[in-house]
Amino acid sequence: MQKTPNQKAWFLVLPVLVLVAFSAVIPLMTVVNYAVQDTFGNNRFFWAGLTWFDDLLASDRMWNALGRQVAFSAIILAIEIPLGIFVALNMPKRGVWASVCLVLMALPLLIPFNVVGTIWQIFGRVDIGLLGYALSAAGIDYNYTQDAVDAWITVVVMDVWHWTSLVALLAYAGLQSIPGAYYQAARIDQASRWAVFRYIELPKMAGVLMIAILLRFMDSFMIYTEPFVVTGGGPGNATTFLSIDLVKMAMGQFDLGPAGAFSLMYFLVILAVSWAFYTVMVNLDKREG
């Protein structure tokens, strides 16, 4: 076949380039810009090289926030994934109750983040909140504004309440796609309930579970609104996660250089983990096929 070179075709890519430039590259470059410069005011900047990155890597503050962040994501994944699967396994497969359950499960997902924060902020208050008041009345020493452990429990329970539904719905969709013949074959083979889960349900859910883990990891790693509304990052720095710390640094202290460097590293961590997940998922698909 004869190919006619026509360089004008490049113009056809132009709209996409412009769009991506405005939506991603230019905003990101401003951050890169701040991350490698310093200023003494009057809008005059000078080159700072990798100083901010060096400082950041040496700062306990960042490492502590990162540690809290990783711990938070690990805890909520460890709770939400098994809990979501458990809920999905126990949801009715068909009939009116299946629809009722689906709607009930979807409800928490529809509530705006700051409303969720406000709900739990009030719910947990010792003076007027149902949960806080009830716990206090029962003699349990609970106060999320003063006790770091209580603050963590509150934030974790809030996230579990808000997002387990997502995992459950995804797992439910995975379960629904398993043909009835598999369960019948398992019955014929006298497989135990555990074996059915281990060898039929779990492998068939693997794909959607990877998506669930990825989504919940990314979301929890970037969490800001809910803990900010409930605890404001406190008591002390107990619930100051990466994004809360970043906002404090950028907006509170107006340290744009370090905040820029912080943003980039934050972004790279999420990118790296997401890439790893993506690779694993693609490989899973390949093995399926």
Added chain:
Amino acid sequence: MARITLDNLAHSYLPDPRGEDDYALKQLDHVWQDGEAYALLGASGCGKSTLLNIISGLLQPSRGRILFDDFDVTHAATAERNIAQVFQFPVVYDTMTVRQNLAFPLKNRGASASYIAQRVQTIAAMIGMESVLDRKARGLTADAKQKISLGRGMVREDVNALLFDEPLTVIDPHMKWELRTQLKSLHRDFGHTMIYVTHDQTEALTFADKVVVMHDGRVVQIGTPEDLFERPAHTFVGYFIGSPGMNVIPAKIEGARAYVNGAEIALERGYTALSGKVEIGVRPEFARLSATEGLPVRIRRVEDVGRHKIVRAEFFGHDINIVAAEDENIGSDKTRVAFDPARVNVYANDWLVEGSAA
């Protein structure tokens, strides 16, 4: 291995069936002999899957009993029936190796490791999969997966029956033939009771000792492939089996003669007066074109299928098919059709009427 008895069996998917039309499976009494290979043949929606599900225990029949040997299993769970089933789409445990797949039913029943190892080896040799025993089942082809599900069934020595639910649906055409042959030889060598559900007559006729033809929730004929071909008990059997199917022509019967639009056709046997819808059935293979004999026919089209010719023709306003030999010269003088009197069957209300020697 067991003899399976269906006693007064019927099933309706409605909670409160009234008329006969409410039954997906109409009353059925039948004994599946121990060690025989049966095919359950019928069009989609004829009740064959319902029947299979009742035997496997997925469905509880509305009426009647089902016995394995002399043991009533009507309300027994699937696991207790000790049967095996191969499904339409291959069901294997993806994450396990072929070996683990084959061992799974034995492991669940608490067999000893050495017994399992020995059985798995035997079965792998039977289904020809020794070389892939340690591969994950996930990556195998559809026909290999079907063999694994078959192997999972046969690995239990005391399995009562092997049920097949259209097992070749997703298999490539050239593998279908091979799998069917393999299945047949496994049956010959090991003598399991096998029940094979299909809507494909070739599969049914080549696989089974006895073919059970179902139509509209009813068993219309149970017989050898030869019976079904020569003496279809119901017009549906005549139409469904054979390619093309039997010619069914409305007729009037008087003694040993049939009349189609007043024209006489000789019969081998005599019949008493018949009421209702009376028809004669002749297989295209037993009709032949002629220049002099028989009744007038108008040829519309001749299809040469290589092995023989199929003549599509009009016979007193009815469509009929005639099979002519490949080398037969079909000229314009062939204006008549003659039927072999011994091969003309008489049907009253769709059911075969046995005549008496004339």
